[in-house]
Amino acid sequence: MRLDQQLQALAAQAFQSCFDAALPASDFSIQKTRKEFAGDRTLVCFPLARHSRMKPDATAEALGQAMVEADGPVLGYNVVKGFLNLELDPVLWRDWLLQEAAHADYGRRPAGSAPHVMVEYSSPNTNKPLHLGHLRNNFLGHSVSRILEAQGHTVTKVQIINDRGIHICKSMVAWRKFGEGETPESSGLKGDKLVGKYYVAFDQAYKAEVQGLIDGGMDKAAAEKQAPILLEAQETLRLWEDGDAATVDLWKTMNGWVYAGFDTTYATMGVEFDKLYYESDTYLIGKDRVMEGVERGAFEQREDGSVWVDLSEDGLDEKLLLRQDGTAVYMTQDIGTALLRFQDVPDLDRQVYTVGNEQEYHFKVLFLVLGKLGFEQAQRCHHLSYGMVELPEGKMKSREGTVVDADDLMDEMFRIARDIAAEAGKLEGLSDAEQQEVFQRVGLSALKYYLLKVDPKKNMMFDPKASIDFYGNTGPFILFNYVRGRSVLRKAEAEGLALPTDGIATPGADEMDMVGLLHDLPDVVAEAAETYNPALIANWCYDLTKAYSSYYQDHSILGADDEAARNLRIVLTERFTRTLNLGMSLLGIALPERM
RNA sequence: GGCUCCGUAGUUCAAUGGAUAGAAUGAGGGUUUCCGGUACCCUAGAUACAGGUUCGAUUCCUGUCGGAGCUACCA
Numbered sequence: 001m002r003l004d005q006q007l008q009a010l011a012a013q014a015f016q017s018c019f020d021a022a023l024p025a026s027d028f029s030i031q032k033t034r035k036e037f038a039g040d041r042t043l044v045c046f047p048l049a050r051h052s053r054m055k056p057d058a059t060a061e062a063l064g065q066a067m068v069e070a071d072g073p074v075l076g077y078n079v080v081k082g083f084l085n086l087e088l089d090p091v092l093w094r095d096w097l098l099q100e101a102a103h104a105d106y107g108r109r110p111a112g113s114a115p116h117v118m119v120e121y122s123s124p125n126t127n128k129p130l131h132l133g134h135l136r137n138n139f140l141g142h143s144v145s146r147i148l149e150a151q152g153h154t155v156t157k158v159q160i161i162n163d164r165g166i167h168i169c170k171s172m173v174a175w176r177k178f179g180e181g182e183t184p185e186s187s188g189l190k191g192d193k194l195v196g197k198y199y200v201a202f203d204q205a206y207k208a209e210v211q212g213l214i215d216g217g218m219d220k221a222a223a224e225k226q227a228p229i230l231l232e233a234q235e236t237l238r239l240w241e242d243g244d245a246a247t248v249d250l251w252k253t254m255n256g257w258v259y260a261g262f263d264t265t266y267a268t269m270g271v272e273f274d275k276l277y278y279e280s281d282t283y284l285i286g287k288d289r290v291m292e293g294v295e296r297g298a299f300e301q302r303e304d305g306s307v308w309v310d311l312s313e314d315g316l317d318e319k320l321l322l323r324q325d326g327t328a329v330y331m332t333q334d335i336g337t338a339l340l341r342f343q344d345v346p347d348l349d350r351q352v353y354t355v356g357n358e359q360e361y362h363f364k365v366l367f368l369v370l371g372k373l374g375f376e377q378a379q380r381c382h383h384l385s386y387g388m389v390e391l392p393e394g395k396m397k398s399r400e401g402t403v404v405d406a407d408d409l410m411d412e413m414f415r416i417a418r419d420i421a422a423e424a425g426k427l428e429g430l431s432d433a434e435q436q437e438v439f440q441r442v443g444l445s446a447l448k449y450y451l452l453k454v455d456p457k458k459n460m461m462f463d464p465k466a467s468i469d470f471y472g473n474t475g476p477f478i479l480f481n482y483v484r485g486r487s488v489l490r491k492a493e494a495e496g497l498a499l500p501t502d503g504i505a506t507p508g509a510d511e512m513d514m515v516g517l518l519h520d521l522p523d524v525v526a527e528a529a530e531t532y533n534p535a536l537i538a539n540w541c542y543d544l545t546k547a548y549s550s551y552y553q554d555h556s557i558l559g560a561d562d563e564a565a566r567n568l569r570i571v572l573t574e575r576f577t578r579t580l581n582l583g584m585s586l587l588g589i590a591l592p593e594r595m
Numbered sequence: 596g597g598c599u600c601c602g603u604a605g606u607u608c609a610a611u612g613g614a615u616a617g618a619a620u621g622a623g624g625g626u627u628u629c630c631g632g633u634a635c636c637c638u639a640g641a642u643a644c645a646g647g648u649u650c651g652a653u654u655c656c657u658g659u660c661g662g663a664g665c666u667a668c669c670a
Contacts, residue, residue, distance in 0.1 A: 034614065044613060046650055083614060165670060306668065323668045330670050360599060361665050454608065457600070459663060461607065470633055473619045480633050488630050539609065553635040
């Protein structure tokens with residue numbers, strides 16, 4: 001049982017004996033005692049005064065006495081206003097460090113002990129390279145997957161690839177017109193960059209044509225609809241839908257280039273997927289299910305043939321599910337994909353969609369519709385909504401060339417990591433490949449930590465200067481302390497000091513910051529999973545690291561005065577590095593041994 | 596217009612309804628006979644505004660002001 005639950009139970013017993021009133025253990029609010037007061041845990045007694053019929057401080061006084069007399073973990077107490085500060089037996093902490101905290105899987109719940117969850121993230125269009133916004137998306141989705149796994153969920157990581165539609169046809173048309181057979185091999189460009197280039201080329205040609213038409217006397221709206229290159233793209237889409245062989249071939253080729261490019265980027269980012277869904281496979285399957293919904297009376301078909309769902313009871317409007325010509329809209333497709341996934345994974349408990357907050361309305365509707373189609377899992381489905389990443393000069397706009405490219409940004413981080421490492425000179429003896437691995441881990445930690453430490457639902461500022469900072473509340477700061485701790489442990493081993501399993505000093509005031517944080521980990525993971533919020537893990541990693549760094553400064557680990565103290569410090573260092581490693585791995589951040 | 600989210604030091608971010616609102620950065624000052632100084636310590640600096648609920652409100656409710664997003668037979 002967790003310590004705080006023990007104390008709640010103890011408090012409930014004490015309350016019963018003092019005031020002859022039974023209250024549920026959960027009514028006793030236990031929190032860490034603030035540093036400026038004496039004690040380890042604090043019981044807030046204001047809410048209890050009602051039941052004890054005594055003033056808060058008198059209630060606290062009586063409870064404190066009873067809890068000490070219970071002869072359990074509580075050794076002493078003091079009362080400040082209505083706060084009962086409890087002093088716990090430090091031996092508890094010592095034993096905890098040697099037992100629970102020593103388990104290799106401390107902080108994790110057993111695999112398979114929680115339901116199967118599907119997490120969707122990334123899901124880019126196939127006409128443009130990945131950018132900064134995708135990084136936040138991928139890091140979030142990947143991290144949440146890991147957090148859910150640590151909570152015992154089976155997790156299937158997926159993405160839906162938007163591989164069809166007018167956008168990809170635009171790139172195809174431009175490539176046919178201007179490409180002269182250019183390929184990733186012939187150009188040396190990554191596939192996604194090459195296709196992106198033709199998407200831009202299309203846009204330029206289109207604008208020129210529109211301007212030409214306007215100059216020729218056509219009004220703007222008509223020109224925008226009749227520009228020949230646009231008509232050609234639309235015709236290409238029609239041919240694609242008809243299964244025209246040449247069109248489909250080119251579509252496959254160009255999408256293949258994009259996928260190869262994306263795969264490289266994902267590998268650099270350190271994210272991966274268990275299963276891919278392609279819009280071209282799923283975009284038609286929602287239609288049948290919508291028509292089934294009509295038969296069940298969940299949806300309404302109008303005289304013109306269009307199908308609608310009425311969500312006014314849920315505070316929303318009516319929403320179109322099928323056009324009057326019977327074709328699918330975006331929502332139809334998402335319904336189909338969702339149902340396909342429930343079919344693919346029969347024990348699936350819920351789906352988590354990592355998608356920007358501009359689509360909150362869409363997902364509200366989607367979940368309601370799934371519910372109307374009889375999927376009770378719908379109420380547990382979750383839109384992992386996140387805010388926009390803004391730049392100091394404002395929003396990213398591809399038109400204005402202010403998009404931050406994911407590959408370029410990561411390369412820049414790696415380069416800076418290399419420069420700083422060269423100065424520090426700690427990587428001698430490592431091969432070039434090993435060094436490169438270190439630069440990548442350090443650079444990536446800066447980026448991931450920077451994007452994940454902010455509450456996902458908030459818009460955030462991406463300041464390029466601050467993001468590459470290696471000092472302060474940053475990934476590299478955390479890595480540095482990990483590496484330093486590991487270095488101490490290696491040295492201990494080299495000196496023949498095995499990791500102690502017994503005979504450690506009882507932790508005192510100097511150690512309690514760190515011990516308390518180590519003890520918090522399971523609660524932090526649980527809350528992060530419940531709220532789908534990796535920022536909680538990031539903040540915990542930072543707090544723990546700061547506590548260790550400060551401790552390290554004032555205490556020589558291996559040079560402690562006596563053996564018991566040294567053993568405690570070695571154990572603390574080991575628990576620090578191992579739990580930090582878990583915390584960071586939940587953020588998708590891999591730690592180096594040196595940097 | 597309606598709906599959703601956000602508003603905390605100069606800046607970027609924290610704070611299950613709990614005690615004197617924490618960090619980082621920037622500014623100023625200090626620390627090294629040390630296991631990795633990419634470190635540590637000290638100083639100054641903030642809850643947009645007005646009500647309400649509560650023993651207690653950054654947190655919950657209402658309103659005002661400010662910012663973002665959604666409100667397509669686009670995806």
